[in-house]
Amino acid sequence: MTEIIVSGMRPTGRLHLGHYHGVLKNWLRLQDEAECYFFVADWHALTTHYETTQGISEAVWDLLIEWLAVGVDPDKSVLFIQSHVPQHAELALLLGMLTPLSWLERVPTFKDQQEKLRERDLATFGFLGYPLLMTADILLYDAHKVPVGADQVAHLEISRELARRFNSFYGRDADAAAQVEKGMQAMGKRAAKTFTSLQRRFQQNGDGLAVTEAAAFLGQQAGLSAGMCEQLLAHLEGKGREILREPQALLTAASKMPGLDGQKMSKSYGNTISLREAPEVVQKKIRTMPTDPARVARTDPGTPEKCPVWALHQVYSGPETQAWVRSGCTTAGIGCLDCKQPVIEAVLAEQAPIRERAEYWAARPEQLQEIAHAGAQRARQRAEQTLERVRAAMGLAHEQRHL
Numbered sequence: 005m006t007e008i009i010v011s012g013m014r015p016t017g018r019l020h021l022g023h024y025h026g027v028l029k030n031w032l033r034l035q036d037e038a039e040c041y042f043f044v045a046d047w048h049a050l051t052t053h054y055e056t057t058q059g060i061s062e063a064v065w066d067l068l069i070e071w072l073a074v075g076v077d078p079d080k081s082v083l084f085i086q087s088h089v090p091q092h093a094e095l096a097l098l099l100g101m102l103t104p105l106s107w108l109e110r111v112p113t114f115k116d117q118q119e120k121l122r123e124r125d126l127a128t129f130g131f132l133g134y135p136l137l138m139t140a141d142i143l144l145y146d147a148h149k150v151p152v153g154a155d156q157v158a159h160l161e162i163s164r165e166l167a168r169r170f171n172s173f174y175g176r177d178a179d180a181a182a183q184v185e186k187g188m189q190a191m192g193k194r195a196a197k198t199f200t201s202l203q204r205r206f207q208q209n210g211d212g213l214a215v216t217e218a219a220a221f222l223g224q225q226a227g228l229s230a231g232m233c234e235q236l237l238a239h240l241e242g243k244g245r246e247i248l249r250e251p252q253a254l255l256t257a258a259s260k261m262p263g264l265d266g267q268k269m270s271k272s273y274g275n276t277i278s279l280r281e282a283p284e285v286v287q288k289k290i291r292t293m294p295t296d297p298a299r300v301a302r303t304d305p306g307t308p309e310k311c312p313v314w315a316l317h318q319v320y321s322g323p324e325t326q327a328w329v330r331s332g333c334t335t336a337g338i339g340c341l342d343c344k345q346p347v348i349e350a351v352l353a354e355q356a357p358i359r360e361r362a363e364y365w366a367a368r369p370e371q372l373q374e375i376a377h378a379g380a381q382r383a384r385q386r387a388e389q390t391l392e393r394v395r396a397a398m399g400l401a402h403e404q405r406h407l
Protein backbone atom coordinates (compact mmCIF):
# COMPACT_ATOMS: atom_id res chain seq x y z
CA MET A 5 0.00 0.00 0.00
CA THR A 6 1.37 3.41 -0.86
CA GLU A 7 1.78 5.66 2.08
CA ILE A 8 0.17 9.05 2.27
CA ILE A 9 2.43 11.98 3.02
CA VAL A 10 1.30 15.49 3.86
CA SER A 11 3.42 18.55 4.35
CA GLY A 12 3.06 22.29 4.13
CA MET A 13 5.19 25.39 4.11
CA ARG A 14 4.21 28.88 5.10
CA PRO A 15 4.68 31.50 2.40
CA THR A 16 7.09 33.73 4.26
CA GLY A 17 9.60 34.80 1.65
CA ARG A 18 12.12 33.31 -0.71
CA LEU A 19 13.60 29.91 -0.03
CA HIS A 20 17.34 29.44 0.40
CA LEU A 21 19.82 26.63 -0.17
CA GLY A 22 19.19 25.33 3.35
CA HIS A 23 15.56 24.65 2.43
CA TYR A 24 16.70 22.93 -0.73
CA HIS A 25 19.24 20.62 0.89
CA GLY A 26 17.05 19.97 3.94
CA VAL A 27 13.35 19.89 3.15
CA LEU A 28 12.94 19.92 -0.61
CA LYS A 29 15.38 17.16 -1.56
CA ASN A 30 13.47 15.04 0.91
CA TRP A 31 10.20 15.88 -0.85
CA LEU A 32 11.73 14.94 -4.20
CA ARG A 33 12.53 11.51 -2.86
CA LEU A 34 9.13 11.08 -1.22
CA GLN A 35 7.15 12.01 -4.31
CA ASP A 36 8.59 8.95 -6.06
CA GLU A 37 7.61 6.60 -3.25
CA ALA A 38 4.36 7.85 -1.79
CA GLU A 39 1.10 9.66 -2.42
CA CYS A 40 2.15 13.20 -1.51
CA TYR A 41 0.10 16.26 -0.68
CA PHE A 42 2.22 19.42 -0.54
CA PHE A 43 0.53 22.71 0.11
CA VAL A 44 1.22 26.37 0.67
CA ALA A 45 -0.03 27.11 4.19
CA ASP A 46 -1.35 30.62 3.57
CA TRP A 47 -3.82 30.50 6.46
CA HIS A 48 -0.95 29.59 8.75
CA ALA A 49 0.91 32.66 7.55
CA LEU A 50 -2.04 34.75 8.72
CA THR A 51 -1.79 33.43 12.27
CA THR A 52 1.22 35.67 12.83
CA HIS A 53 0.88 38.23 10.02
CA TYR A 54 -2.78 39.12 10.24
CA GLU A 55 -2.18 42.85 10.43
CA THR A 56 -0.03 43.22 7.35
CA THR A 57 -1.21 40.84 4.70
CA GLN A 58 0.01 42.59 1.61
CA GLY A 59 2.61 40.57 -0.20
CA ILE A 60 1.10 37.27 0.84
CA SER A 61 -0.20 36.41 -2.65
CA GLU A 62 3.14 37.10 -4.17
CA ALA A 63 4.79 34.90 -1.57
CA VAL A 64 2.30 32.12 -2.29
CA TRP A 65 3.08 32.05 -6.01
CA ASP A 66 6.80 32.47 -5.38
CA LEU A 67 6.76 29.41 -3.18
CA LEU A 68 4.98 27.34 -5.82
CA ILE A 69 7.44 28.56 -8.44
CA GLU A 70 10.35 27.46 -6.28
CA TRP A 71 8.86 24.03 -5.62
CA LEU A 72 8.42 23.49 -9.33
CA ALA A 73 11.88 24.90 -10.03
CA VAL A 74 13.60 22.32 -7.83
CA GLY A 75 11.60 19.49 -9.36
CA VAL A 76 8.54 18.97 -7.20
CA ASP A 77 6.31 17.49 -9.86
CA PRO A 78 2.56 18.15 -10.11
CA ASP A 79 2.17 14.85 -11.99
CA LYS A 80 3.54 12.98 -9.00
CA SER A 81 2.39 15.08 -6.05
CA VAL A 82 -0.77 16.99 -5.31
CA LEU A 83 0.31 20.64 -5.07
CA PHE A 84 -2.17 23.18 -3.80
CA ILE A 85 -2.86 26.26 -1.73
CA GLN A 86 -4.45 25.64 1.66
CA SER A 87 -7.12 28.34 1.36
CA HIS A 88 -8.34 26.79 -1.91
CA VAL A 89 -9.50 23.78 0.09
CA PRO A 90 -12.07 25.05 2.62
CA GLN A 91 -12.36 21.53 4.03
CA HIS A 92 -9.26 22.35 6.11
CA ALA A 93 -11.30 25.01 7.89
CA GLU A 94 -14.31 22.78 8.44
CA LEU A 95 -12.23 20.02 9.97
CA ALA A 96 -10.38 22.51 12.15
CA LEU A 97 -13.70 23.85 13.38
CA LEU A 98 -15.07 20.40 14.17
CA LEU A 99 -11.87 19.23 15.88
CA GLY A 100 -11.93 22.45 17.87
CA MET A 101 -15.04 21.18 19.64
CA LEU A 102 -13.02 18.48 21.35
CA THR A 103 -9.67 20.24 21.68
CA PRO A 104 -8.82 20.99 25.30
CA LEU A 105 -7.51 24.55 25.65
CA SER A 106 -4.72 23.30 27.87
CA TRP A 107 -3.29 21.17 25.04
CA LEU A 108 -2.89 24.25 22.89
CA GLU A 109 -1.61 26.46 25.69
CA ARG A 110 1.14 24.05 26.65
CA VAL A 111 2.66 23.77 23.14
CA PRO A 112 6.15 25.25 23.60
CA THR A 113 6.03 27.33 20.40
CA PHE A 114 2.94 29.15 21.64
CA LYS A 115 4.73 30.90 24.53
CA ASP A 116 8.13 31.03 22.77
CA GLN A 117 6.85 32.76 19.69
CA GLN A 118 4.74 35.19 21.70
CA GLU A 119 7.90 36.24 23.49
CA LYS A 120 10.08 36.27 20.41
CA LEU A 121 7.66 38.26 18.28
CA ARG A 122 6.93 40.87 20.91
CA GLU A 123 6.10 43.53 18.37
CA ARG A 124 3.06 41.48 17.35
CA ASP A 125 0.06 40.75 19.48
CA LEU A 126 -0.15 36.99 19.36
CA ALA A 127 -2.69 36.58 22.12
CA THR A 128 -5.21 35.63 19.45
CA PHE A 129 -7.53 32.73 18.91
CA GLY A 130 -5.95 32.12 15.50
CA PHE A 131 -2.44 31.85 16.84
CA LEU A 132 -3.47 29.62 19.73
CA GLY A 133 -5.18 27.42 17.15
CA TYR A 134 -2.09 27.05 14.94
CA PRO A 135 -1.52 23.40 15.89
CA LEU A 136 -5.22 22.69 15.54
CA LEU A 137 -5.31 23.97 11.97
CA MET A 138 -2.17 21.99 11.27
CA THR A 139 -3.87 18.91 12.67
CA ALA A 140 -6.77 19.42 10.29
CA ASP A 141 -4.29 19.79 7.39
CA ILE A 142 -2.87 16.39 8.21
CA LEU A 143 -5.85 14.31 9.33
CA LEU A 144 -7.88 15.46 6.35
CA TYR A 145 -5.76 13.30 4.02
CA ASP A 146 -5.34 10.26 6.31
CA ALA A 147 -1.62 10.93 6.32
CA HIS A 148 0.64 8.15 7.50
CA LYS A 149 3.67 10.39 7.72
CA VAL A 150 4.41 14.06 7.96
CA PRO A 151 7.88 15.32 7.08
CA VAL A 152 8.64 18.12 9.52
CA GLY A 153 11.57 19.77 11.20
CA ALA A 154 12.29 19.30 14.89
CA ASP A 155 10.48 22.57 15.69
CA GLN A 156 7.20 21.04 14.52
CA VAL A 157 7.28 17.83 16.50
CA ALA A 158 5.20 19.23 19.37
CA HIS A 159 2.51 20.21 16.86
CA LEU A 160 2.48 16.75 15.43
CA GLU A 161 2.09 15.28 18.88
CA ILE A 162 -1.13 17.31 19.22
CA SER A 163 -2.31 15.89 15.91
CA ARG A 164 -1.77 12.39 17.18
CA GLU A 165 -3.51 13.07 20.46
CA LEU A 166 -6.45 14.69 18.73
CA ALA A 167 -6.88 11.78 16.35
CA ARG A 168 -6.87 9.42 19.30
CA ARG A 169 -9.34 11.55 21.25
CA PHE A 170 -11.63 11.79 18.25
CA ASN A 171 -11.56 8.03 17.74
CA SER A 172 -12.24 7.31 21.36
CA PHE A 173 -15.27 9.62 21.35
CA TYR A 174 -16.79 8.73 18.01
CA GLY A 175 -15.34 5.35 17.12
CA ARG A 176 -17.68 3.40 19.34
CA ASP A 177 -20.56 2.94 17.02
CA ALA A 178 -23.09 0.16 16.90
CA ASP A 179 -21.24 -1.42 14.01
CA ALA A 180 -18.04 -1.80 16.03
CA ALA A 181 -19.97 -3.35 18.93
CA ALA A 182 -21.58 -5.86 16.56
CA GLN A 183 -18.16 -6.74 15.14
CA VAL A 184 -16.77 -7.43 18.60
CA GLU A 185 -19.79 -9.59 19.36
CA LYS A 186 -19.17 -11.56 16.18
CA GLY A 187 -15.52 -12.04 17.04
CA MET A 188 -16.35 -13.34 20.51
CA GLN A 189 -18.72 -15.87 19.01
CA ALA A 190 -16.18 -16.97 16.42
CA MET A 191 -13.58 -17.80 19.05
CA GLY A 192 -15.91 -19.93 21.15
CA LYS A 193 -17.12 -19.73 24.75
CA ARG A 194 -13.96 -20.74 26.57
CA ALA A 195 -11.70 -18.45 24.64
CA ALA A 196 -14.18 -15.61 24.99
CA LYS A 197 -14.08 -16.08 28.75
CA THR A 198 -10.30 -15.87 28.78
CA PHE A 199 -10.49 -12.77 26.62
CA THR A 200 -12.97 -11.12 28.98
CA SER A 201 -10.82 -11.81 32.00
CA LEU A 202 -7.77 -10.35 30.23
CA GLN A 203 -9.87 -7.31 29.42
CA ARG A 204 -10.82 -6.97 33.07
CA ARG A 205 -7.18 -7.25 34.12
CA PHE A 206 -6.32 -4.37 31.83
CA GLN A 207 -9.28 -2.11 32.36
CA GLN A 208 -9.77 -2.58 36.09
CA ASN A 209 -6.24 -3.25 37.28
CA GLY A 210 -4.33 -1.32 34.60
CA ASP A 211 -2.23 -4.42 33.94
CA GLY A 212 -0.38 -3.59 30.70
CA LEU A 213 0.90 -7.13 30.40
CA ALA A 214 -2.67 -8.26 29.81
CA VAL A 215 -2.59 -6.49 26.44
CA THR A 216 0.51 -8.36 25.34
CA GLU A 217 -0.97 -11.64 26.52
CA ALA A 218 -4.24 -10.91 24.78
CA ALA A 219 -2.45 -10.14 21.51
CA ALA A 220 -0.67 -13.49 21.66
CA PHE A 221 -3.82 -15.27 22.73
CA LEU A 222 -5.93 -13.83 19.93
CA GLY A 223 -3.23 -14.70 17.42
CA GLN A 224 -3.57 -18.35 18.37
CA GLN A 225 -7.32 -18.53 17.85
CA ALA A 226 -8.26 -20.21 14.63
CA GLY A 227 -11.03 -18.50 12.71
CA LEU A 228 -10.10 -14.94 13.63
CA SER A 229 -8.89 -12.75 10.81
CA ALA A 230 -6.04 -10.35 11.46
CA GLY A 231 -8.45 -7.45 11.17
CA MET A 232 -10.75 -9.04 13.72
CA CYS A 233 -7.86 -9.61 16.15
CA GLU A 234 -6.98 -5.97 15.84
CA GLN A 235 -10.50 -4.88 16.51
CA LEU A 236 -10.84 -7.13 19.54
CA LEU A 237 -7.58 -5.85 20.91
CA ALA A 238 -8.72 -2.25 20.43
CA HIS A 239 -11.92 -3.15 22.24
CA LEU A 240 -9.92 -4.66 25.10
CA GLU A 241 -7.93 -1.45 25.42
CA GLY A 242 -11.08 0.66 25.31
CA LYS A 243 -9.98 2.33 22.11
CA GLY A 244 -12.45 3.43 19.50
CA ARG A 245 -12.43 2.31 15.89
CA GLU A 246 -9.99 4.33 13.86
CA ILE A 247 -11.92 7.04 12.02
CA LEU A 248 -9.01 9.43 11.84
CA ARG A 249 -5.53 8.02 11.30
CA GLU A 250 -2.81 8.86 13.81
CA PRO A 251 0.01 10.37 11.78
CA GLN A 252 3.69 9.90 12.37
CA ALA A 253 6.41 12.51 12.23
CA LEU A 254 9.03 11.91 9.60
CA LEU A 255 11.78 13.98 11.08
CA THR A 256 13.72 15.85 8.43
CA ALA A 257 17.37 15.28 9.29
CA ALA A 258 18.70 18.51 10.75
CA SER A 259 19.88 20.46 7.75
CA LYS A 260 23.60 19.99 7.35
CA MET A 261 23.66 22.99 5.13
CA PRO A 262 26.03 25.52 6.66
CA GLY A 263 25.45 29.21 6.18
CA LEU A 264 27.95 31.85 5.15
CA ASP A 265 29.18 32.20 8.73
CA GLY A 266 29.47 28.50 9.57
CA GLN A 267 26.25 28.40 11.61
CA LYS A 268 23.26 26.56 10.19
CA MET A 269 21.84 28.45 7.20
CA SER A 270 18.82 30.38 8.41
CA LYS A 271 17.02 33.58 7.56
CA SER A 272 17.18 34.72 11.16
CA TYR A 273 20.99 34.54 11.13
CA GLY A 274 21.24 36.53 7.89
CA ASN A 275 23.69 33.98 6.49
CA THR A 276 21.76 32.62 3.53
CA ILE A 277 22.18 32.22 -0.19
CA SER A 278 18.73 32.26 -1.68
CA LEU A 279 17.63 29.63 -4.14
CA ARG A 280 17.34 32.14 -6.95
CA GLU A 281 20.18 34.42 -5.89
CA ALA A 282 21.70 36.35 -8.81
CA PRO A 283 25.08 34.88 -9.81
CA GLU A 284 26.97 38.11 -9.06
CA VAL A 285 25.50 38.15 -5.58
CA VAL A 286 26.42 34.51 -4.99
CA GLN A 287 29.95 35.32 -6.03
CA LYS A 288 30.15 38.37 -3.82
CA LYS A 289 28.62 36.64 -0.79
CA ILE A 290 31.08 33.76 -0.97
CA ARG A 291 34.08 35.97 -1.71
CA THR A 292 33.39 38.04 1.38
CA MET A 293 32.71 35.07 3.64
CA PRO A 294 34.81 34.91 6.78
CA THR A 295 37.59 32.30 6.82
CA ASP A 296 39.81 30.83 9.52
CA PRO A 297 40.49 33.94 11.66
CA ALA A 298 44.06 32.76 12.26
CA ARG A 299 44.79 33.15 8.55
CA VAL A 300 45.40 36.88 8.53
CA ALA A 301 48.06 37.07 5.82
CA ARG A 302 48.20 35.00 2.66
CA THR A 303 51.39 33.41 4.01
CA ASP A 304 49.77 32.23 7.26
CA PRO A 305 48.78 28.56 7.18
CA GLY A 306 45.17 27.83 8.15
CA THR A 307 43.04 25.10 9.69
CA PRO A 308 40.10 24.06 7.50
CA GLU A 309 38.09 22.86 10.51
CA LYS A 310 37.99 26.44 11.77
CA CYS A 311 36.72 27.80 8.48
CA PRO A 312 33.11 28.12 7.23
CA VAL A 313 34.33 27.73 3.65
CA TRP A 314 35.52 24.23 4.50
CA ALA A 315 32.01 23.43 5.72
CA LEU A 316 30.72 24.37 2.26
CA HIS A 317 33.37 22.20 0.60
CA GLN A 318 31.91 19.27 2.56
CA VAL A 319 28.62 19.83 0.78
CA TYR A 320 29.84 20.81 -2.66
CA SER A 321 33.28 19.26 -3.29
CA GLY A 322 34.49 15.78 -4.01
CA PRO A 323 37.40 14.10 -2.24
CA GLU A 324 39.95 15.43 -4.71
CA THR A 325 39.07 19.06 -4.24
CA GLN A 326 38.83 18.55 -0.51
CA ALA A 327 42.35 17.11 -0.45
CA TRP A 328 43.54 20.10 -2.48
CA VAL A 329 41.96 22.47 0.05
CA ARG A 330 43.42 20.68 3.01
CA SER A 331 46.97 20.62 1.80
CA GLY A 332 46.77 24.09 0.26
CA CYS A 333 45.31 25.65 3.37
CA THR A 334 47.55 24.03 5.96
CA THR A 335 50.72 24.88 4.00
CA ALA A 336 49.58 28.33 2.86
CA GLY A 337 49.93 26.96 -0.65
CA ILE A 338 46.62 28.50 -1.81
CA GLY A 339 44.89 31.74 -0.95
CA CYS A 340 41.39 31.87 0.44
CA LEU A 341 39.98 33.30 -2.78
CA ASP A 342 41.46 30.35 -4.69
CA CYS A 343 39.88 28.06 -2.17
CA LYS A 344 36.47 29.68 -2.54
CA GLN A 345 36.38 29.47 -6.32
CA PRO A 346 35.30 25.80 -6.61
CA VAL A 347 32.50 26.45 -4.09
CA ILE A 348 31.29 29.43 -6.09
CA GLU A 349 31.29 27.32 -9.24
CA ALA A 350 29.47 24.43 -7.61
CA VAL A 351 26.75 26.65 -6.15
CA LEU A 352 26.28 28.39 -9.50
CA ALA A 353 26.09 25.04 -11.28
CA GLU A 354 23.51 23.80 -8.82
CA GLN A 355 21.42 26.94 -9.18
CA ALA A 356 21.57 27.32 -12.96
CA PRO A 357 18.83 24.81 -13.85
CA ILE A 358 16.76 25.88 -10.83
CA ARG A 359 16.97 29.52 -11.83
CA GLU A 360 16.08 28.67 -15.40
CA ARG A 361 12.99 26.71 -14.41
CA ALA A 362 11.94 29.40 -11.92
CA GLU A 363 12.11 31.96 -14.72
CA TYR A 364 10.08 29.67 -16.93
CA TRP A 365 7.28 29.41 -14.38
CA ALA A 366 7.43 33.04 -13.31
CA ALA A 367 6.72 33.96 -16.93
CA ARG A 368 3.66 31.68 -17.07
CA PRO A 369 1.28 32.72 -14.28
CA GLU A 370 -1.76 31.18 -16.00
CA GLN A 371 -0.13 27.79 -16.20
CA LEU A 372 0.93 28.09 -12.60
CA GLN A 373 -2.62 28.84 -11.57
CA GLU A 374 -3.86 25.88 -13.53
CA ILE A 375 -1.51 23.62 -11.61
CA ALA A 376 -2.68 25.04 -8.29
CA HIS A 377 -6.33 24.75 -9.27
CA ALA A 378 -6.00 21.19 -10.48
CA GLY A 379 -4.16 20.32 -7.25
CA ALA A 380 -6.86 21.94 -5.14
CA GLN A 381 -9.52 19.99 -6.96
CA ARG A 382 -7.80 16.70 -6.23
CA ALA A 383 -7.18 17.74 -2.65
CA ARG A 384 -10.83 18.74 -2.15
CA GLN A 385 -12.03 15.39 -3.44
CA ARG A 386 -9.76 13.49 -1.10
CA ALA A 387 -10.55 15.77 1.83
CA GLU A 388 -14.29 15.46 1.29
CA GLN A 389 -14.11 11.69 1.80
CA THR A 390 -12.62 12.16 5.23
CA LEU A 391 -15.05 14.90 6.12
CA GLU A 392 -18.00 12.73 5.22
CA ARG A 393 -16.76 10.17 7.72
CA VAL A 394 -16.15 12.85 10.31
CA ARG A 395 -19.55 14.50 9.89
CA ALA A 396 -21.30 11.16 10.14
CA ALA A 397 -19.29 10.16 13.22
CA MET A 398 -20.15 13.45 14.91
CA GLY A 399 -23.86 13.13 14.24
CA LEU A 400 -23.99 15.64 11.43
CA ALA A 401 -25.18 13.43 8.58
CA HIS A 402 -28.63 14.99 8.89
CA GLU A 403 -29.90 14.26 5.40
CA GLN A 404 -29.07 10.59 5.68
CA ARG A 405 -30.76 10.35 9.00
CA HIS A 406 -33.90 12.06 7.77
CA LEU A 407 -34.36 9.75 4.79
Ligand code: TRP
Nearest residue numbers: 010011012013014045048138141
Ligand atom coordinates in the same frame (compact mmCIF):
# COMPACT_ATOMS: atom_id res chain seq x y z
N1 TRP B 1 3.74 24.55 10.65
C1 TRP B 1 4.55 24.16 9.52
C2 TRP B 1 5.82 25.00 9.51
O1 TRP B 1 5.83 26.11 9.96
C3 TRP B 1 3.80 24.36 8.23
C4 TRP B 1 2.59 23.47 8.16
C5 TRP B 1 1.29 23.86 8.21
C6 TRP B 1 2.61 22.06 8.05
N2 TRP B 1 0.49 22.76 8.14
C7 TRP B 1 1.25 21.66 8.03
C8 TRP B 1 3.64 21.12 7.97
C9 TRP B 1 0.91 20.31 7.94
C10 TRP B 1 3.28 19.77 7.88
C11 TRP B 1 1.94 19.37 7.86
O2 TRP B 1 6.83 24.53 9.05
Ligand code: SF4
Nearest residue numbers: 306311313333340343
Ligand atom coordinates in the same frame (compact mmCIF):
# COMPACT_ATOMS: atom_id res chain seq x y z
FE1 SF4 C 1 39.27 28.53 4.76
FE2 SF4 C 1 40.06 27.70 2.40
FE3 SF4 C 1 41.10 29.92 3.47
FE4 SF4 C 1 41.70 27.55 4.48
S1 SF4 C 1 42.21 28.27 2.45
S2 SF4 C 1 41.12 29.36 5.63
S3 SF4 C 1 39.78 26.43 4.20
S4 SF4 C 1 39.02 29.59 2.82
